[in-house]
Amino acid sequence: RTYDLSVRCLTTSRVYNVHAKVVSFNVNRRIGKRRSITWPGAEHFRGEEVYGYANEVLDLKFWGKKVLVVGAGAFAFENLRTAIERGAKQVTILGRRSGTTCPKWIDMIAFLRPLDNYFNTNKSGNIISFDAWRQCYKDACLDTPECWEEGLLKPHNHTVSVSDLAFLGGYYGLVDLRVGEIASFRSDGQGVLLKDGSGLDCDIVIKATGFHLNDEVPAVTGYSKIHSFNLLDFNLNYGAEPLLDGGQHGSQKRQT
Known part of the structure; x- marks a missing residue:
């Protein structure tokens, strides 16, 4: 099977017709356009409200500030790190559900531990690692993820x-992990109100609220299913990352 494509140049808008034996799309699936969000009362907020992507935080003055990071995924924890490194007084991560984070050594061991013939690690070692990981949450006075239960x-x-x-921030009282949703900014301009009626003081709100799925490849190709080896059809490849289920350690080797 071969394919005829029309390709438009982004700089000149010129359209080229291409005949190809193999077509491979290498477009990120999970990170499309960002999820934009705002809350009532934003005009009252005296601090800074930005998204945690595309270097929007670069010009923020974190020193001595209380920072609220909205979201509980990888970008949220990246922004937590940035805030702490730049001298924030307190950082709270607020998510609709609690995300899962681990110390670097947990992630590193996933790469270093030996595998059996079925690409599995030793179960006894898994239990030891997980118990130590849980203890890290306890020592840092942070709640373990709800999904663990x-x-x-x-x-x-x-x-x-x-x-x-x-x-480290949790251990020293600099970091808190909360589950909840913002209802509005407070009228005094000093923070936000949550849907459960509680409030949070903050000087900076960083929105790490995720992305919409990228649907361009299904729209272009007309295919909605992907087969083994990332094939949409014969000689038509889509190098998309898989849907990540709750039982998988996202960076563990040899797993998809």
């Missing part, structure tokens, strides 16, 4: 975030 490693479609500073 459901037998899941992490929420569906999430990766496991890697953040030593989340645990």
